[in-house]
Amino acid sequence: MLLEDEVALLRKLPLLSRVDPGRLKVLCFASDRESFAPGEVLFREGEASAGAYVILSGSVDVFKSVEDSHYTKTGSDAAVAIIGQSSMLNDTPRRATVTALTDVEVLRINSSCFMQLMTSCCKSSEGVIRSLGAQLGDADVAKKAMSSDR
Template sequence: MGIEDDIAILAAAPVFEAFGRDALRLLTFAAERRSLEPRETLFSRGDPADGGFVVLSGTIALAPRVAGGDTVLAGRSALIGRLALFVRGERPGDAAAQGAAEVTRITPTLMRRVLEEFPDAAAVIHDALADDLSALNQDFARVRAMLDAD
């Protein structure tokens, strides 16, 4: 896979879809690539969350966070660990390659560098996170209204 392919994959990933070409190029050059064998663990619950992953090829299986939940499959251009792009924490679940796979890891330090060098990208991220927070707040309001009705 060449640099243009990697840029196209990042451009299709959530969060990065509105980034300009130069910001995507910086991410592509500076991010860490990792190849995974079939069933190889990408990370385990409780591991340090020191960056997000974009799936370049293959499929990553994300184990359910709660007992009885469904496994989520993340394919090409999927973003795994969006919050870990910005802050360090703990992985909430397990992730492993279903077959051979390749991912790129983007650390909070790299994200900060890109956002400092490309303020337009920072504005896009800010707006997307604000929209997500607003939607979450509306969901909580609906739940509260349902609870109050009982």
């Protein structure tokens, strides 16, 4: 995959959609591409985080033991997914175990590289903050809807 293709995929992520394409090129260049076979663990709940994983292709199973819940995330040209973004942003342990369901290709974004990008460009930081604010608002609305259903 070409660098421009990776940048285009990252721009599909709400978290990075407002980041300058030039900055995203730097982030892609500093990130690692990794492949996982079905059944391989990308990371385990409770492990220290070193970054987020952008699923470029394939599907993963996400399991949270506290909630005893499973859900699937899929990456494709139409719907790129990111996992581990909260751990990347606040240096907390992984909140779930993620296992490859199919052959999976990811771009692993290093936390320190991401934070350097954010601190070096106010405009990129503003875009990420606005995206996080929107995600928090969406999560709050969903939480209220779930509690009113009970």
